[in-house]
């Protein structure tokens with residue numbers, strides 16, 4: 001007998017769609033608050049006083065684990081390094097969750 005297994009084609013797509021469609025509440029975060037998100041499974045960075053949750057991008061990053069250089073801290077200097085072309089400055093905005101609170 002020949003069994004045809006159903007293909008679960010949209011599994012990956014559904015995941016992608018839901019992660020892109022997440023609703024984000026923008027707010028201000030203190031440095032202390034941001035610094036708690038400093039691992040590869042929970043990675044926030046500050047770039048020019050804005051806060052980005054790049055967790056979902058850690059495994060995608062063409063520059064590898066270098067994205068974790070300043071996990072939970074300020075990545076501005078490294079982010080504007082010569083390795084990043086202009087496109088990167090647009091992509092990063094998809095990950096913005098708010099701004100740095102100045103205390």
Ligand code: HEM
Pocket residue numbers: 045054057061062063064066067068069070071074075076077078079081083084088091092095
């Ligand atoms: C062609 C695509 C990319 C390449 C080749 C690349 C490469 C690199 C490399 C080599 C570094 C290390 C820089 C250093 O150690 O000084 C780096 C750092 C970093 N990249 Fe990328 N990257 C790419 C795209 C992106 C994108 C799209 C994002 C954001 C969504 C991103 C976010 C970061 C961050 C946050 C750092 C850490 C900066 C720091 O804290 O020092 N990269 N990247």
